[in-house]
Amino acid sequence: MTGQGHNVPPDLLEKTASVAAQQNAMERGCKFLPHGCRLFPVEQGWESTAISRDKSVSVVGTLLELEEAMRDPDVKVVFIPLDAMMTDADIEKICQRNAAVRTFFREVKKGG
Amino acid sequence: MTKKMEQETHLLKTKIKDLIVDEGFQKKESRRLLGENATEAAVNRETERRMQMARELSDKLVRPLGTASRPYPMWGSQRVDYNGQSNLEQVLSTIADDSNPMKVYSERPFAEVIAMAYCDMPVPSMLPLFFDGLERRKPESTNRTQMMIGDPGAGKSFMGAMQGRMRSKQPVEVFDCGGKNMNELLFEMVLDFGAGDAMPKAVDKRLQAGTLEALSLAKLKQLPSEAVTFDENNNIKSIDWTFFKGGAKPDEVETAFAILKDVSHIEGLDKASGNTLGMNSQYGPLIRWFIEGREGVLDEYNKSKEGSDNGLQTVWQFLNGETNICTVENPLKNKDLTNGPSSFTFRREDMQAGFFVTLTGNKTEDGLTTRSLNKSVYSRLSPQTLPDPTEADWQHRICQMMCGVPVSTLYSVFREQADENPKEFGQWLMQLRKTKAELEGVPVPELQETLLENWRNVVNSSRKLARFYSEWSEMTNAENLMTTGNTDLIEEVDEEYSKKEGIDFRKIKQHLEAALPIRPHMLPEDAEAKADFKNFLKQPVLAEKEYENPSVAFGTRLVDVLDRMVFEKSEAIGKHKLYEKLKASMDNAGLRDIVLQDGAHSFQRSVEEDLNVSVFDSTDMGKQAAAARKVFCDYIRQVDPQIVEADDDKIITVARLKRALQTVGEKNTAESKELFIINREHESLGAFPLARAKIEDMASYPEGTEEVELSVSDIVSHEDFMAALALPTVSAKNLDAIWDTNIRDLSEQIEKENNPQGPNADQKSSADEIFKITENRSEQGIATTTLRVMFEDASGKESDVSVHIVLNKNRKKALIVGEKVPTKLLSAFKEAGIIHVDRHAPNAKAKVDAALNDLTRGTRNPELAKRHLADAFRFRNDFDLGDFLVEKKAITPEELKAAREELKNGNGQTEAKLDTVLIKQGVLTAAQLAEKTKLSELLVDDKMGMLYEKYVVKDRKKPAL
Secondary structure, X not given: OOHHHHHOOXXXXXHHHHXXXXXHHHHOOXXXXXXXXXXXXXXXXXXXXXXXXXXXXXXXXXXXXXXXXXHOOOOXXXXXXXXXXXXXXXXXXXXXXXXXXXXEEEEEOOOO | OOHHHHHHHOHHHOEHXXXXXXXXXXXXXXXXXXXXXXXXXXXXXXXXXXXXXXXXXXXXXEEEEOOOOOOEEEEEEEEEEEOOXXXXXXXXXXXXXXXXXXXXXXXXXXXXXXXXXXXXOOXXXXXXXXXXXXXXXXXXXXXXXXXXXXXXOOXXXXXXXXXXXXXXXXXXXXXXXXXXOHHHXXXXXXXXXXXXXXXXXXXXXXXXXOOOOHXXXXXXXXXXXXXXXXXXXXXXXXXXXXXXXXXXXXXXXXXXXXXXXHHHHHOOHHHOOOOOOEEEEEEOHHHHHHHHOOEEEEEOHHHOOOOOOHHHHHHHHHHOOOOOEEEEEOOOOOHHHOEOOOEEEEEHHHOEXXXXXXXXXXXXXXXXXXXXXXXXXXXXXXXXXXXXXXXXXXXXXXXXXXXXXXXXXXXXXXXXXXXXXXXXXXXXXHHHHXXXXXXXXXXXXXXXXXXXXXXXXXXXXXXXXXXHHHHHHHXXXXXXXXXXXXXXXXXXXXXXXXXXXXXXXXXHHHHHHXXXXXXXXXXXXXXXXXXXXXXXXXXXXXXXXXXXXXXXXHHHHHHHHHHHHHHHOOHHHOOHHHHHHHHHHHHHHOOOXXXXXXXXXXXXXOHHHHHXXXXXXXXXXXXXXXXXXXXXXXXXXXXXXXXXXXXXXXXOOHHHHHHHXXXXXXXXXXXXXXXEEEOOOOOOOOOOOEEEEEEEEHHHOOOOOOOOOOOHHHEOEHXXXXXXXXXXXXXXXXXXXXXXXXXXXXXXXXXXXXXXXXXXXXXXXXHHHHHHHHHOOOOOOEEEEEEEEEEEOOOOOEEEEEEEEEEEOOOXXXXXXXXXXXXXXXXXXXXXXXXXXXXXXXXXXHHHHHHHHHHHOOOOOHXXXXXXXXXXXXXXXXXXXXXXXXXXOOOOHHHHHHHHHHHHHOOOOOHHHHHHHHHHOOXXXXXXXXXXXXXXXXXXXXXXXXXXXXXXXXXXXXXXX
């Protein structure tokens, strides 16, 4: 790492990593959900870790948390970990009943 | 958040009566507030105060849409004159009125409203309904409902919710009316888990940890199916607790209550404090939305339980403005010991600006569960029926799905301005998309950004796609087969098929979803498949992964998906006629190739070509320079071990490379014959990244004249030549520079000597086309030539080698067959539309075959084009049929000798007739001969020398750029 690297605030580094990871995931295609929501799969690894650590991203593991994220106007990006208790159909259903634009990144197994 | 900010974000909670800027109304209101005994002066003062307040509040809420400087597209009926006759037609135009624009009453900033209104714009034929929806949301409108009836997937609930989202950051609740009792819109039975949802959270936690008791799990599995999902092993994956807090039927709530009570007991949750579990009746969505001053959508209203909305008639009368007050009683009160409100009164004066209800319904043809509404509902809700989608609608939605902006509609209304200044139009589209992306919390996907930059390609391709989808939709609509010219499909397309496979807007989503990811690509059926049988069961070591820009082959992937879908939904299920019609429709629309009626290839681009977009096509030189810099630095690092600098900027700046590319871009290299290669001089490459090169063609030195003398160091290396082809701008300019007419001149001279009478007309025409192919002047766009460059093999031995180039300039694609190239160049080649084949690779011939198929696709006669290319190749290269066949072990040396003997004896026939003799002698059949000497065989032959070498040499006389 260069001398300059040490001066970069950790928050900024994490944010940069998250943005890069999001862009990578977005290049790999998405599932279109109701009301303009989109679901991007992101392989388990540095990309999913970077997105989940991003403070501006809401991490949800249950449908109750997902519903809460849909109803919170300050939430824009939602991360769904691999072990989250929900199916894609659940996510679709909850997007359908809460018409709000959210971008989802769902962690998936490598090569899965 | 300050109090002022908080107030401004809740402006939609303002009572409608406080927003109406109408003196008569406010005077009446003032009188009501002050009482009958108030003096006229007091009423006037109050009226003035209220008017001032209404003006201020309105100013804060109103976001004008469709003004003189920001026109908004609108679709509607207009009288159009043709030859003096006036016809009523549906046209797309704009609203651009500063005095009376459309108004969105919104808490959101103007930029957000505009971005949503333009990016998420309803399809043209739905715009009048959108306009109507905005009108009904105005404070002075007493009708606070809009009901739309249309086909599934038309975008009804999306449009209703979108209007709500444009007004507030709060989500718009969508209530699915399917199968429900509509009285539940007013009062509903729910489960009450207490403030913190302690019990559901505890169950979720144990479920995730796998610590729930077996009995609890068994009980939870009996919850209503709508609330539970299972994984592939039939284990509970999730529980939708919110379903029981609103939306479940009373019997479902009762069942869940009993189950959860048991689970709570089994798990010991009932002993913990806070784990509340009760059953209540509460206000249903309609009353909640009214109280909270928010929007809601009642989805699939006419799929609700028959007769269950009879009790709602008075409510609809209130909501549509017929009455100003309406009281409804709670029939669930005290039922099964539940608590809850006993009644609710809707009052006009309590209505808030944010309240609005959109109802959607499907056409009654859509299945048994869709019912016809009763007359009173029709009368009160006045449903608006959506027209069938037009081609403009399909195009609009396709653009929206591909780029996030309805480019086609915006182009239609701003055509003159866009044609006059395409760059500015593109930037405006991008600005809209970026603003929308801020609302989505993520950057604009790279593919969408590339497509918006190439918006003309999007307009062209979406027009063709729209035509195809529209026809596909007509062919799969059983109800309209007779009126859409598809009577021949009556036997294959019935109502059941229409319901299942009918084409609606949702299908575009599915097809795009399938086309977006980069997936393995199937090789052409005639491509040779080679396997490593010996090591087949060992996991293979894969070649280094090449990065691929998602937009480079997006068009190919999309058309591949459509090819597959068309087959799966027709031929694969025995619908042969439908398949034939769909294939014809795809061809007519120009999805893959544009072939004119006379069979000629058109210069119009197909959907595939238009949507295969690379950075090489970018009009933004900054983007091209950034891409070029990456190739430049990666290449320099890979081939020059002395360069270890990790920072690209310290090798070459984007600005410097951009200037060099701009200079190259201005050159007419087809005339000047200049080539550019990466400058490898350490001292100067940072300032002058591109060195010059030129062609030395031995065919241009007539026999007897002195040829130029070249040393090894004069000839450009294979790597440098290849790297230049991976640089945006430089690649195209170099490919323009390598063509000549020397072969024609030489051949005509030889022909004159050998055949003084000259060729006949047919021979002349065929030869002319072949010469044109060597000169890159063929109307079909195909061309081939061979260059000589210097190559250093693994042992360090240097020698000059051939690089064969086959081009299709109409399709901006090239095949280059040469030696192995640095891996870092491979992904850039894809971007450049170049298929590179290492002639020594085990599957080289198969790759060349596939590439040639692709390059000749869309020509008048692809097989003939390949033969012409092979002939053109032979003009430049030292091809000896007999030796070649022996080398390829197609014939034995003895067979060759015998054939040559026959030639000698046959009245002095030339070697050119060797093929005829071999066939006559039965050594090879014509088909075998054609197979053994086809172009792919010639291109991968590493022993093939050149008749007249064309060297790429360094041009040291001219300065680097």
